[in-house]
Amino acid sequence: MMGPAKLEISNLTKAYTGVLALDDFSADFDGGKVYALLGKNGSGKSTFVKCLSGAVIPTSGEIRIDGVPVRFKGPADANAAGIAVVYQELSLILDFTVAENIMLGRFPTVGPGNITVDWKATNAHVQDILTSLKIDIPVTRKISDLSVGQRQVIEIAKAMSLNPRVLLLDEPTSALARHEINSLLEVVRSLREKGVAIIFITHKLNEIRGVADYVTVLRDGRMVGTVPIDVATPKVIVDMMFGETTLKSRPADLKVGEEIRLKVTGLKRKDKYEDISFELRAGEILGIAGMLGAGRSELLRGIFGADAIDGGAIVLNGTEVRRPTVARMKTLGLAMTMENRKEEGLIQIMSIEDNLCLASLDEVGQRGFLSHFLQAPVAEKWIGRLQIKVSDALQEVQSLSGGNQQKVVVGNWLNTDPKVVFFDEPTRGIDIVAKQQIFQIMWDLSRRGLSVVFVSSELEELLEVCHRILIMEAGRFIGEVREPENTPIESLYAMCMGETAK
Amino acid sequence: MTTTDTTGRAKDKAALRAPIARRPFFKLSDFVLEAILLAIIVLLAFTAPGFASWDNAMNILRNAAMTGIIAFGMTFVLILGEIDISVGSGLAFFGCLLAVVTDSMTATGWSAEIGVGAGVVLCLGIAILAGMFTGWVRHALAVPTFITTLAWMAAFRGGAYLLTGSFPVTPYPEWFFFFGSGAILGIPFQAFVFLLVFVVTWFISRYTVFGKSAYAVGGNAESARLSGINVLGVRMAVMAMIGVFTVLSAIMVSSQIQAGNPTVGVTWEFTVITACVIGGVSLMGGKGRVWGTFVGVLFLSIMLNGMTLLNIDEYWQYVARAILILGAVLIYQVQAMNARRG
Numbered sequence: 001m002m003g004p005a006k007l008e009i010s011n012l013t014k015a016y017t018g019v020l021a022l023d024d025f026s027a028d029f030d031g032g033k034v035y036a037l038l039g040k041n042g043s044g045k046s047t048f049v050k051c052l053s054g055a056v057i058p059t060s061g062e063i064r065i066d067g068v069p070v071r072f073k074g075p076a077d078a079n080a081a082g083i084a085v086v087y088q089e090l091s092l093i094l095d096f097t098v099a100e101n102i103m104l105g106r107f108p109t110v111g112p113g114n115i116t117v118d119w120k121a122t123n124a125h126v127q128d129i130l131t132s133l134k135i136d137i138p139v140t141r142k143i144s145d146l147s148v149g150q151r152q153v154i155e156i157a158k159a160m161s162l163n164p165r166v167l168l169l170d171e172p173t174s175a176l177a178r179h180e181i182n183s184l185l186e187v188v189r190s191l192r193e194k195g196v197a198i199i200f201i202t203h204k205l206n207e208i209r210g211v212a213d214y215v216t217v218l219r220d221g222r223m224v225g226t227v228p229i230d231v232a233t234p235k236v237i238v239d240m241m242f243g244e245t246t247l248k249s250r251p252a253d254l255k256v257g258e259e260i261r262l263k264v265t266g267l268k269r270k271d272k273y274e275d276i277s278f279e280l281r282a283g284e285i286l287g288i289a290g291m292l293g294a295g296r297s298e299l300l301r302g303i304f305g306a307d308a309i310d311g312g313a314i315v316l317n318g319t320e321v322r323r324p325t326v327a328r329m330k331t332l333g334l335a336m337t338m339e340n341r342k343e344e345g346l347i348q349i350m351s352i353e354d355n356l357c358l359a360s361l362d363e364v365g366q367r368g369f370l371s372h373f374l375q376a377p378v379a380e381k382w383i384g385r386l387q388i389k390v391s392d393a394l395q396e397v398q399s400l401s402g403g404n405q406q407k408v409v410v411g412n413w414l415n416t417d418p419k420v421v422f423f424d425e426p427t428r429g430i431d432i433v434a435k436q437q438i439f440q441i442m443w444d445l446s447r448r449g450l451s452v453v454f455v456s457s458e459l460e461e462l463l464e465v466c467h468r469i470l471i472m473e474a475g476r477f478i479g480e481v482r483e484p485e486n487t488p489i490e491s492l493y494a495m496c497m498g499e500t501a502k
Numbered sequence: 503m504t505t506t507d508t509t510g511r512a513k514d515k516a517a518l519r520a521p522i523a524r525r526p527f528f529k530l531s532d533f534v535l536e537a538i539l540l541a542i543i544v545l546l547a548f549t550a551p552g553f554a555s556w557d558n559a560m561n562i563l564r565n566a567a568m569t570g571i572i573a574f575g576m577t578f579v580l581i582l583g584e585i586d587i588s589v590g591s592g593l594a595f596f597g598c599l600l601a602v603v604t605d606s607m608t609a610t611g612w613s614a615e616i617g618v619g620a621g622v623v624l625c626l627g628i629a630i631l632a633g634m635f636t637g638w639v640r641h642a643l644a645v646p647t648f649i650t651t652l653a654w655m656a657a658f659r660g661g662a663y664l665l666t667g668s669f670p671v672t673p674y675p676e677w678f679f680f681f682g683s684g685a686i687l688g689i690p691f692q693a694f695v696f697l698l699v700f701v702v703t704w705f706i707s708r709y710t711v712f713g714k715s716a717y718a719v720g721g722n723a724e725s726a727r728l729s730g731i732n733v734l735g736v737r738m739a740v741m742a743m744i745g746v747f748t749v750l751s752a753i754m755v756s757s758q759i760q761a762g763n764p765t766v767g768v769t770w771e772f773t774v775i776t777a778c779v780i781g782g783v784s785l786m787g788g789k790g791r792v793w794g795t796f797v798g799v800l801f802l803s804i805m806l807n808g809m810t811l812l813n814i815d816e817y818w819q820y821v822a823r824a825i826l827i828l829g830a831v832l833i834y835q836v837q838a839m840n841a842r843r844g
Binding site: 306326327330336338343344345346347348349350354357358359361362365368369370371412 | 708709710711712713714715717718721722724725726727728729730731732788789
């Protein structure tokens with residue numbers, strides 16, 4: 001085994017037409033250490049990753065690994081030089097086993113002509129890799145049988161199987177629940193001992209505490225600085241990321257009204273949730289907390305009519321609904337932004353304008369006719385109100401950052417003139433400023449007397465935003481927090497883990 | 503930096519006065535196909551004997567119309583991310599059904615007008631029901647339209663032979679031949695139908711809620727469903743629409759050949775899809791323009807016509823068609839990649 005790696009970056013610059021995505025970036029990353037790389041959307045993080053992975057060629061500057069300057073013409077060069085990248089989107093083949101995925105493209109072979117895969121050696125080799133990383137997942141298990149968190153761990157194992165000197169993790173936890181994050185961070189900690197320089201990109205300030213040695217911050221394509229983790233308080237980090245910004249908390253003037261907007265009684269869906277009853281009042285922001293798989297999204301989808309329900313009653317704005325469908329619930333004033341905005345909330349190849357009119361096509365259109373001239377004012381309005389950063393409403397929505405895409409989803413639904421809005425994980429994978437704007441939207445809705453249900457895996461968000469929080473576990477409500485502002489995060493976390501039920 | 507006003511539907515007057523996003527009125531790179539077509543027309547006018555004449559232009563239009571009408575329906579099918587490979591067989595089947603119905607009605611004492619009328623109604627009914635069924639099994643049972651229309655392809659071709667006993671049926675009166683051979687002001691009747699169907703489908707694709715819904719379903723059916731769009735309705739309507747256009751084409755082909763013939767329309771489905779692809783319609787769904795298909799249809803017809811006038815061997819025409827398809831797709835892909843790179 002070689003000694004600790006060293007990655008040095010000097011004056012790295014990447015210019016796109018008119019924009020400096022990376023501006024004279026210099027930093028050193030030592031092996032055996034974990035660096036949390038932070039920066040809001042558009043700060044140059046992804047350009048940095050692309051330069052290191054060989055996906056783009058830097059305009060100027062130098063990258064040195066163990067003192068040797070390297071130049072990448074493509075991802076293969078970066079791999080060969082000892083840089084491995086694990087992306088947010090998983091690249092595993094679902095129908096293949098763990099071992100097959102890790103050894104793909106370089107299977108050991110036996111027999112005449114070396115054309116037969118040596119499965120025994122494959123599995124044994126992968127087992128060694130997993131053991132050395134303290135990963136306890138059977139090598140012959142199919143990826144499709146693994147949880148999202150386990151898949152992410154296998155993705156890391158696959159990158160590590162190439163014996164890299166530098167490992168980049170691009171938001172590996174963004175789709176994971178808290179207990180899964182913990183086991184993933186465990187794997188990252190064990191990588192440290194191998195002398196690899198680890199760069200861990202994330203939006204989540206709280207999770208870097210358990211794993212990072214240093215915090216490196218990027219802003220506007222420039223390096224702001226690297227600080228040891230023990231001096232990196234949230235205030236220090238946020239100041240570095242944004243200059244000067246203050247985090248907001250729920251305004252005091254948001255009142256919960258008397259009128260019941262949504263009443264759910266005895267709702268159930270087989271194997272997902274059962275015996276669900278709650279009321280939602282005008283102006284109320286109700287949080288639903290719980291671990292991944294507790295049934296939160298499934299419950300909202302059931303009420304919204306996206307999935308079937310097996311029993312129970314829903315009364316929305318005074319109308320009883322036994323068999324909800326999306327079209328019906330939409331007419332009755334219910335809106336929902338989906339957990340999975342890319343696949344379920346947006347049509348990526350359509351324009352921002354089209355995506356903002358998707359749920360209200362019948363209303364935006366006039367007697368079935370529709371045109372750019374009817375749609376444009378709608379797009380203009382929501383782009384302005386929600387401060388969606390776009391240069392042209394006719395460009396494809398996939399060109400936007402995560403936070404702006406989320407705002408398009410929200411605008412699409414607000415344009416249906418709803419009375420009740422469900423937000424399912426609206427803050428996943430978006431930066432702090434965009435998050436604060438999403439919270440602000442919820443508060444504005446509340447101020448106007450609309451009701452909001454907010455599902456999030458980030459418990460502190462729920463405490464910050466909601467009037468009341470229901471806790472869900474294994475498909476049931478097991479507790480309630482009536483005064484989120486006076487509840488410490490630890491006790492909410494404990495309740496979610498089912499340790500104490502209030 | 504905070505939003506203060508985030509609710510209410512954007513149809514109020516203040517919002518309607520908001521400035522409309524400006525888009526570039528003309529971008530040359532959007533008209534590559536048109537430019538190439540223009541160049542070819544000029545080239546053929548100088549090289550191909552008889553190309554630059556009114557009669558030949560009308561001849562091209564007449565030929566373009568038959569497949570072109572179906573191509574407009576196919577454009578919507580492809581935008582949905584579906585495919586219909588039964589249109590060639592459908593053309594034969596509906597032509598034969600029309601002939602057989604007319605034949606037996608006139609044989610039992612009805613007038614030819616009533617016979618043809620009843621035949622057309624029956625054809626339209628079957629085409630619409632078959633299309634709706636295809637759309638329904640696609641939606642409810644996730645059966646790919648390739649499979650369902652593969653079955654229709656066999657059923658229609660077999661049906662055409664069974665109806666006619668494999669011989670052409672010729673029951674038509676003189677006036678019926680107008681649809682295939684007649685002209686108004688020297689312009690073939692088919693050309694008017696072709697232009698009419700073009701305008702109607704172009705309008706639907708650009709200026710209706712239904713058209714936008716079709717793009718949405720093709721772009722991402724799950725997002726469309728979760729936005730409350732009637733995905734099943736869109737799928738059934740689009741598959742029925744191409745059926746209607748197939749019947750229209752079948753009427754004109756029957757009129758032109760003055761018979762119901764079970765052998766017509768072989769490989770037409772590929773000619774139709776070729777025209778769409780040349781016009782830039784994506785087989786992945788969500789992308790495509792009716793105008794593109796219009797140009798694609800003319801492109802294909804003009805190329806074939808020009809090569810025939812130049813006495814180029816029929817087999818070489820297949821090679822030319824291959825180059826055309828690949829060339830068009832390569833250009834579109836390079837353009838798309840450039841656009842993505844920004």
